[in-house]
Amino acid sequence: MKTVKLLFSFALTATLFTSCYTEVNIDDEPIISINELLNSHELWYVDINRTKGFGETPFLQIAFTISFRNGVIYANNNIVGLGDSGNGFGIDVGTYDAYNMILDVTHDIDGFETFDVFQIDSNTLELYNPNNDTSYFLEGYQRSNFDYDFVFYDNIHYFLQEYEAWEKTYTSSFGAINEFDNENYLQFLSGGNDSTFESSQDDNGTAVNNLTWHYSGIYGVGDVNGDMYLKTLTLDYDFFNNEYFELSVINDEKIELFHPSSETVYEFEGRGYIQYLKTSDTKKGKTNISLDKKRKYRKDKVENPRENTRVK
Numbered sequence: 001m002k003t004v005k006l007l008f009s010f011a012l013t014a015t016l017f018t019s020c021y022t023e024v025n026i027d028d029e030p031i032i033s034i035n036e037l038l039n040s041h042e043l044w045y046v047d048i049n050r051t052k053g054f055g056e057t058p059f060l061q062i063a064f065t066i067s068f069r070n071g072v073i074y075a076n077n078n079i080v081g082l083g084d085s086g087n088g089f090g091i092d093v094g095t096y097d098a099y100n101m102i103l104d105v106t107h108d109i110d111g112f113e114t115f116d117v118f119q120i121d122s123n124t125l126e127l128y129n130p131n132n133d134t135s136y137f138l139e140g141y142q143r144s145n146f147d148y149d150f151v152f153y154d155n156i157h158y159f160l161q162e163y164e165a166w167e168k169t170y171t172s173s174f175g176a177i178n179e180f181d182n183e184n185y186l187q188f189l190s191g192g193n194d195s196t197f198e199s200s201q202d203d204n205g206t207a208v209n210n211l212t213w214h215y216s217g218i219y220g221v222g223d224v225n226g227d228m229y230l231k232t233l234t235l236d237y238d239f240f241n242n243e244y245f246e247l248s249v250i251n252d253e254k255i256e257l258f259h260p261s262s263e264t265v266y267e268f269e270g271r272g273y274i275q276y277l278k279t280s281d282t283k284k285g286k287t288n289i290s291l292d293k294k295r296k297y298r299k300d301k302v303e304n305p306r307e308n309t310r311v312k
Helices: 002-027 034-038 058-062 148-154 156-161
Strands: 043-046 065-069 072-076 091-099 102-107 111-121 124-129 134-141 163-171 185-188 196-200 215-224 227-237 242-251 254-259 264-273
Touching: 034 091, 034 102, 034 111, 058 102, 148 156, 148 227, 156 163, 156 185, 156 215, 156 242, 196 227
Parallel strands: none
Antiparallel strands: 043 065, 043 134, 065 072, 072 091, 091 102, 102 111, 111 124, 124 134, 163 185, 163 264, 185 196, 196 215, 215 227, 227 242, 242 254, 254 264
């Protein structure tokens, strides 16, 4: 009996030891590094509406997508050329270093920023900036499955702002005569007020820097149910009635405005493309730097679960 008990004890001990050894081995399995994580998707879409916190990180505030490639960070900051610029990656905007789930970025305009990186799921990252207590959420895609068209048409109001002026180049021969026939230029302003427009009756061919803006007001871009490619544009003049149009994009430099009340068709071409990246030239009060354009996000404060969690 004693011999049987000893053999049973030995077998039980061996089983427990083997079990413990296997458990430790599982815990020691390698996990994905931060660089592997950042490179797991070619494009990271900045979901601006999920931003949490009071602060702003300028280069993320204007970017539609960012990409991490061999120490260089790329961004699609403009709607014009989206999907074509830099083979879909956008432009080189700075450098980065990643280690221990920390991301350090040196932006060409905005300088140094540091982030804690949290993996939310297989294709979502949180970048938490401890210096302004604000988190940005990024959704991962490959270029082959990223819907550039959706982002383009979902952000038409930014597209309108990416030219210093839009010049009327065509008016249809059909349609009733109306007051808008006299408007030859439109300008959609970015910056502090994201919904201001100006119009000019100066002659066609006038240099943008020499335009006189005769009228101003508030504009709005709306969706058309069932047609992603068709938008509405309302120009609310300060001292006149509203003008309402159906807006179609012909290409990256040309739009069509259909005026239902007169049934007139107009075409406008962009003049003075504004690329949001590295230049700081000022033209008529419009500065071509990242701070000049900001994508809108939720204004109310949301408590940040990452606040004060970083080890200094």
